[in-house]
Amino acid sequence: MVGLDRADDAGVYRVSDDLALIQTVDFFTPIVDDPYWFGQIAAANALSDVYAMGGTPKTAMNLVAFPVKQMDLSVLRQIIQGGLDKLTEAGVVLIGGHSIEDKELKYGLSVTGFVHPSRVLTKKNLRPGDRLVLTKPIGTGIINTAIKAGMASAELTDRVTRLMAALNRDAAGVMSHFDVSACTDVTGFGLLGHLAEMVSGSGAGVRVFADQVPVIAEALEFAAMGLIPAGAYKNREFRESMVTFADTVERTRQDVLFDPQTSGGLLICVSAAHAVGIIAALKDSGIGDAADIGEILDGPQEKIWVL
Amino acid sequence: MKEIDARGLACPAPVLQTKAALQEDKPDGLRVVLDNAASQQNVQRFLESQGFETVLEQDGDDYWVSATCRSDRVQEPRPSPEKETDARKIMVLCATDRMGFGDDALGLKLMVNFLRTLKEMGPDLCRLVFVNNGVKLTIEGSEVLEDLRQYEKDGLKIMVCGTCLDHFDILAKKQVGETTNMLDIITAMQVADKVISI
Numbered sequence A: 001m002v003g004l005d006r007a008d009d010a011g012v013y014r015v016s017d018d019l020a021l022i023q024t025v026d027f028f029t030p031i032v033d034d035p036y037w038f039g040q041i042a043a044a045n046a047l048s049d050v051y052a053m054g055g056t057p058k059t060a061m062n063l064v065a066f067p068v069k070q071m072d073l074s075v076l077r078q079i080i081q082g083g084l085d086k087l088t089e090a091g092v093v094l095i096g097g098h099s100i101e102d103k104e105l106k107y108g109l110s111v112t113g114f115v116h117p118s119r120v121l122t123k124k125n126l127r128p129g130d131r132l133v134l135t136k137p138i139g140t141g142i143i144n145t146a147i148k149a150g151m152a153s154a155e156l157t158d159r160v161t162r163l164m165a166a167l168n169r170d171a172a173g174v175m176s177h178f179d180v181s182a183c184t185d186v187t188g189f190g191l192l193g194h195l196a197e198m199v200s201g202s203g204a205g206v207r208v209f210a211d212q213v214p215v216i217a218e219a220l221e222f223a224a225m226g227l228i229p230a231g232a233y234k235n236r237e238f239r240e241s242m243v244t245f246a247d248t249v250e251r252t253r254q255d256v257l258f259d260p261q262t263s264g265g266l267l268i269c270v271s272a273a274h275a276v277g278i279i280a281a282l283k284d285s286g287i288g289d290a291a292d293i294g295e296i297l298d299g300p301q302e303k304i305w306v307l
Numbered sequence B: 001m002k003e004i005d006a007r008g009l010a011c012p013a014p015v016l017q018t019k020a021a022l023q024e025d026k027p028d029g030l031r032v033v034l035d036n037a038a039s040q041q042n043v044q045r046f047l048e049s050q051g052f053e054t055v056l057e058q059d060g061d062d063y064w065v066s067a068t069c070r071s072d073r074v075q076e077p078r079p080s081p082e083k084e085t086d087a088r089k090i091m092v093l094c095a096t097d098r099m100g101f102g103d104d105a106l107g108l109k110l111m112v113n114f115l116r117t118l119k120e121m122g123p124d125l126c127r128l129v130f131v132n133n134g135v136k137l138t139i140e141g142s143e144v145l146e147d148l149r150q151y152e153k154d155g156l157k158i159m160v161c162g163t164c165l166d167h168f169d170i171l172a173k174k175q176v177g178e179t180t181n182m183l184d185i186i187t188a189m190q191v192a193d194k195v196i197s198i
Helices: A035-052 A073-090 A140-148 A154-165 A169-175 A190-199 A217-224 A230-242 A251-258 A272-284 B013-025 B037-049 B081-087 B104-124 B132-138 B145-153 B162-167 B182-191
Strands: A011-016 A019-028 A056-066 A093-101 A106-115 A131-134 A180-185 A205-208 A243-245 A266-270 A291-297 A304-306 B002-005 B029-034 B052-059 B062-069 B090-094 B125-130 B157-161 B178-180 B194-197
Touching (some): A019 A056, A035 A106, A073 A093, A073 A106, A131 A272, A140 A217, A140 A230, A190 A251, A190 A304, A266 A272, B090 B182
Parallel strands (some): B090 B125, B157 B178
Antiparallel strands (some): A011 A019
């Protein structure tokens, strides 16, 4: 149903009239120092693709690349424990995995989930008039750069670590009760990068209200100091032609909108009639940062207006 | 001009190297050479956030960022005004109604002048304490009574020794300030950063 030609969050294969399989794989190098939290974040990130497709993750397999000669095996045990605990929280069974020796540590998971074929959510079904809802604040790439630079406080580090490790399960659960037309999760391309993917080929345009986008406040300060990951510049360069910023959107906020996210929130297109309801329901489920950040327009096609 | 070679480094290393150079040498200007656009923009932003004006030149694959100190640059962060008042608290203790020894008429004149000019200390002055003969400056007929009343109105705490007023039997004649005791005076000395005794 969804394959390589569609470049979506995960692949979807119809097994029968009422069952489709969602498959996805994701792994990366450590983004936090603590191995246990790295494991949790990697798992939350891998599971997120299934949630973004409207599905329920069921099974997972570990992917490990580990420098066994340089690093103590206890580090690996903590990473895997973190991943396993996150899978348990999500009600997912770990059924295997594979590890290789590598100079650079990498960890991630392959995740399989179920979805009813009629309930598959993709990036490509934008309905003009729909509202855009984002469920997690953005800015984790900039904060992680500041952490690497030793300029983030312990409190901020802890707050952002927990944010990245938070599952998108509850947001997906809420989403299933509303009239949602499309969904994706915000990761490496940044909010505007993922939005550009949604808009491409859709025939629709998007208007984003910059000051309504939930942002980790410190990310704006660090952006002003030049603590911006190279990925944010690449994201901007790649999608610049599709994005028009109003003069009122200052440069640091533009950077945050292109900031690559790790295990970011869901970006949901919901009918305007359901926008207030879905946000109230998200907040009731403890997703306090959820916000209505913009709307789908009839045109101009494939353009993102940031006001 | 100091030069930093940050080529071959990934973010945020070039910014950190630049930051370290600013902290060590506190230069008025510097040049940073970088080999990728992301680091170049980050370093340029960092320097601008630190009060420098920057100019970018490109030489093949290298980016040269030249920075000069802006004229309006604040070198050291200024402490907030609130902190300033916190940082210096001066208590003035007047144990006499005459300034200095020798001619009493001159001493009185000087004392009047001293109390009138004391306002130049500004917010640093936090307590004015009168003991012994000094309490006579706070009673009716004192030449500086109006000045002391103005100080009090402006928020200065004036303390007048009760034992002293009692000793001279002028307790009822006191016109300004708060009648106080030795314990209050000692506490006032303790919290003050500086005590000036006249």
